[in-house]
Amino acid sequence: GAVVSQHPSWVICKSGTSVKIECRSLDFQATTMFWYRQFPKQSLMLMATSNEGSKATYEQGVEKDKFLINHASLTLSTLTVTSAHPEDSSFYICSASRVRNSPLHFGNGTRLTVT
Amino acid sequence: GEDVEQSLFLSVREGDSSVINCTYTDSSSTYLYWYKQEPGAGLQLLTYIFSNMDMKQDQRLTVLLNKKDKHLSLRIADTQTGDSAIYFCAESIDSRGGNKLTFGTGTQLKVEL
Numbered sequence: 001g002a003v004v005s006q007h008p009s010w011v012i013c014k015s016g017t018s019v020k021i022e023c024r025s026l027d028f029q030a031t032t033m034f035w036y037r038q039f040p041k042q043s044l045m046l047m048a049t050s051n052e053g054s055k056a057t058y059e060q061g062v063e064k065d066k067f068l069i070n071h072a073s074l075t076l077s078t079l080t081v082t083s084a085h086p087e088d089s090s091f092y093i094c095s096a097s098r099v100r101n102s103p104l105h106f107g108n109g110t111r112l113t114v115t
Numbered sequence: 116g117e118d119v120e121q122s123l124f125l126s127v128r129e130g131d132s133s134v135i136n137c138t139y140t141d142s143s144s145t146y147l148y149w150y151k152q153e154p155g156a157g158l159q160l161l162t163y164i165f166s167n168m169d170m171k172q173d174q175r176l177t178v179l180l181n182k183k184d185k186h187l188s189l190r191i192a193d194t195q196t197g198d199s200a201i202y203f204c205a206e207s208i209d210s211r212g213g214n215k216l217t218f219g220t221g222t223q224l225k226v227e228l
Binding site: 046049104 | 148155163207218220
């Protein structure tokens, strides 16, 4: 089956620093990847749609200058949390599908803690 | 608008069947999914159903879809302690950017001995 790998699994950083999270599709090419955010005991909220070779599409209320998305190849999308603050602490999960409108497969997520 | 709701908590005894329910509002959903999330982990795709189907069975899992009532359920037969997790239903709406998922609130399933 499709495998999506996310790295790192967890990261602790100081307030004001930037953190990069990688999402890779290991056995398929993904022109579109999705980034979600999950707060404790809550559901997943879509942050943005990452499009290979073009700009990401951000959901309402998500700051594009704070959450930088780069989809440089068909197997890699990165999310950079810039100038992180404690309120950015959350579980970030990426997903991808082989083809449009096929089931999404998720990475194992990255737990970000900003101190 | 998109709104997907689930009951928050379900407790069953080992060996019993579990039924997790989900309601959604967008009638243009193409696929409906069930994902499982264990503590600290990502989401595992359990099963999915195309919107023109009524039922899908996959080993211990049975998905029922009532499109008229916009109601989706997941039945787990012979529930085991390893089934304890949070279960999310999600609806897929085809958009220009691909299949955008809206998740339900999640149901925490607790399996007791």
